[in-house]
Amino acid sequence: MLILFGMPVAQVLLFGFAIRNEIRDTKIAILDYSRDNVTQEISNKILSSGYFILSDNLFNDKQLEEEFKKGTIKEIIIFEQNFSENLYKTGKANIQLILDASDANLANMVMNYTNSILKDYQKEISAEYSNPPAITTEVKMRYNPELKSVYMFVPGIMAIILMLVSALMTSISITREKELGTMEILLVSPLNPLMIIIGKVIPYLILGIINAAVILLISVNVFGVPVAGSNLLLIGETILFVITALSLGILISTIVSDQQTAMMISLAGLMLPTVMLSGYVFPIENMPVVLQWFSHILPAKWYVIIVKSVMLKGAGFEYIWKETFILAGMTLFFIILSIKKFKIRLL
Amino acid sequence: MDREKIIVAENLTKKFGKFTAVDGISFEVGRGEIFGFLGANGAGKTTAIKMLCGLQSPTSGKAKVAGFDIYKESEKIKKNIGYMSQRFSLYEDLTVTENIEFYGGVYGLKKNVIKEKTKYFLETLQMEEEKNKLLKSLPLGWKQKLAFMTAIIHEPKIVFLDEPTGGVDPLMRRQFWTLIYKSAEDGTTVFVTTHYMDEAEYCGRVSMMVDGRIAALDTPSKLKEKFNASSMHEVFVKIARN
Numbered sequence: 001m002l003i004l005f006g007m008p009v010a011q012v013l014l015f016g017f018a019i020r021n022e023i024r025d026t027k028i029a030i031l032d033y034s035r036d037n038v039t040q041e042i043s044n045k046i047l048s049s050g051y052f053i054l055s056d057n058l059f060n061d062k063q064l065e066e067e068f069k070k071g072t073i074k075e076i077i078i079f080e081q082n083f084s085e086n087l088y089k090t091g092k093a094n095i096q097l098i099l100d101a102s103d104a105n106l107a108n109m110v111m112n113y114t115n116s117i118l119k120d121y122q123k124e125i126s127a128e129y130s131n132p133p134a135i136t137t138e139v140k141m142r143y144n145p146e147l148k149s150v151y152m153f154v155p156g157i158m159a160i161i162l163m164l165v166s167a168l169m170t171s172i173s174i175t176r177e178k179e180l181g182t183m184e185i186l187l188v189s190p191l192n193p194l195m196i197i198i199g200k201v202i203p204y205l206i207l208g209i210i211n212a213a214v215i216l217l218i219s220v221n222v223f224g225v226p227v228a229g230s231n232l233l234l235i236g237e238t239i240l241f242v243i244t245a246l247s248l249g250i251l252i253s254t255i256v257s258d259q260q261t262a263m264m265i266s267l268a269g270l271m272l273p274t275v276m277l278s279g280y281v282f283p284i285e286n287m288p289v290v291l292q293w294f295s296h297i298l299p300a301k302w303y304v305i306i307v308k309s310v311m312l313k314g315a316g317f318e319y320i321w322k323e324t325f326i327l328a329g330m331t332l333f334f335i336i337l338s339i340k341k342f343k344i345r346l347l
Numbered sequence: 348m349d350r351e352k353i354i355v356a357e358n359l360t361k362k363f364g365k366f367t368a369v370d371g372i373s374f375e376v377g378r379g380e381i382f383g384f385l386g387a388n389g390a391g392k393t394t395a396i397k398m399l400c401g402l403q404s405p406t407s408g409k410a411k412v413a414g415f416d417i418y419k420e421s422e423k424i425k426k427n428i429g430y431m432s433q434r435f436s437l438y439e440d441l442t443v444t445e446n447i448e449f450y451g452g453v454y455g456l457k458k459n460v461i462k463e464k465t466k467y468f469l470e471t472l473q474m475e476e477e478k479n480k481l482l483k484s485l486p487l488g489w490k491q492k493l494a495f496m497t498a499i500i501h502e503p504k505i506v507f508l509d510e511p512t513g514g515v516d517p518l519m520r521r522q523f524w525t526l527i528y529k530s531a532e533d534g535t536t537v538f539v540t541t542h543y544m545d546e547a548e549y550c551g552r553v554s555m556m557v558d559g560r561i562a563a564l565d566t567p568s569k570l571k572e573k574f575n576a577s578s579m580h581e582v583f584v585k586i587a588r589n
Binding site for chain 1: 400401402422425426428429430431432433434435436437438439450453454455498
């Protein structure tokens with residue numbers, strides 16, 4: 001009953017809050033070669049718009065790559081040298097926008113917002129001149145220059161499929177044994193309970209890894225998605241995520257005792273938030289703070305970040321160790337909790 | 348009774364919160380005996396059997412199964428017992444042979460032993476023609492008989508049967524009991540729970556459970572004598588009324 005009435009409410013709220021075509025507090029960095037009062041004015045205008053917050057002031061272009069790989073900022077605004085001089089003497093000045101297009105939709109939105117603020121500024125100053133000065137912007141979409149949506153779908157699809165295969169299937173297959181009564185027989189046998197669980201999980205581990213490999217092969221060979229980073233790292237992280245999902249599946253199966261409930265929990269409790277809140281369809285940055293917090297407890301969110309960083313940005317382990325540790329920590333937590341639950345059931 | 352005692356329970360108690368499922372039961376079972384555990388549904392039979400098998404740990408009390416302590420040596424107990432639960436306990440989407448092979452493997456039997464056992468089981472159960480059929484296509488009585496055979500595939504000292512004949516027709520139940528007798532003759536101790544009172548007559552000794560306690564424990568004939576009853580059913584009704 002709770003599920004029947006609760007579901008539509010949860011869905012509407014989730015969709016309503018999560019699908020946002022506006023941006024808010026997007027983190028940007030500014031590289032100002034000119035440092036004059038015009039660039040200062042423009043920067044202030046951008047930062048006071050409410051859409052952006054300044055995360056860093058940069059001093060040279062060597063920092064660009066580093067900043068993006070960290071993954072916190074979405075845009076870097078670069079003012080050319082002698083910006084105001086160029087603007088008022090030659091009537092032309094250049095701004096370069098570099099965007100993190102590993103999330104293509106978000107990059108597009110961020111670019112449009114920035115552009116409209118710049119146009120606004122241009123209008124303001126041009127009122128005073130008969131021959132209005134022009135600010136030209138040059139946009140660079142990093143990591144996904146053509147804004148292909150397949151680039152951002154691949155990490156999301158990986159997360160969803162692996163979650164589905166690993167967590168859902170594991171929880172169903174273990175609860176099935178419980179339902180049939182065969183689990184009791186296995187527990188009475190000399191087999192160690194741990195071995196029984198490992199035995200149940202191994203097929204899905206293999207299945208998950210094969211699935212991941214297939215998705216990767218298709219996306220690389222058919223859709224031309226690049227793997228900029230190390231393949232080995234990508235595979236390692238994927239195996240980690242499969243194990244996280246498996247341990248989640250085990251946890252579910254220790255809590256519930258029939259297949260239907262296991263399926264409901266896996267689908268409604270795991271799949272839905274994974275699709276909505278992992279940052280694969282809707283950018284997490286634009287969600288209300290509460291949902292952002294909630295997204296932190298989703299393993300998929302961290303995995304999506306990792307895959308994007310490794311595949312599209314070519315980030316090495318030094319950039320994603322934090323996410324990796326969070327995933328590993330979650331896995332450990334699920335396993336310990338499962339063991340505890342499992343023991344309590346037996347007592 | 349001077350037979351070797353293979354199950355000894357002393358004041359075995361299991362509480363679920365405030366509810367006491369098994370309330371201080373004590374009994375002994377000798378080697379090769381067919382020991383019946385009778386009682387209405389919810390009398391605590393299944394809980395008692397689960398404690399002895401190591402599936403649940405007792406709240407208090409002591410028990411030894413096959414000479415091993417149920418608290419400290421449950422791993423050793425597991426090697427010496429077979430168990431058939433009241434829920435059907437074979438894999439429906441495996442064939443007859445596959446089920447036998449699987450449980451043989453679970454108990455670590457060697458390949459040639461499993462082969463022999465399979466042949467022997469199929470002969471005893473007259474199921475040679477069905478050996479490659481999926482289990483779900485077989486009638487319940489057949490499945491129960493096969494489940495019993497797989498429960499003793501590793502020739503355990505004791506086999507625990509929890510309502511093995513639930514929902515099976517009388518003829519099949521008779522055949523089932525023939526199998527039980529056969530394994531008892533081979534020296535296996537049989538610990539069986541049931542709520543069919545006619546089956547109680549087949550047991551060597553019977554304990555009657557009412558509300559988690561053992562209300563009476565003796566051979567069927569002595570129980571009938573004591574309660575001045577003509578059948579075990581009458582005995583049970585008289586005990587339940589008091």
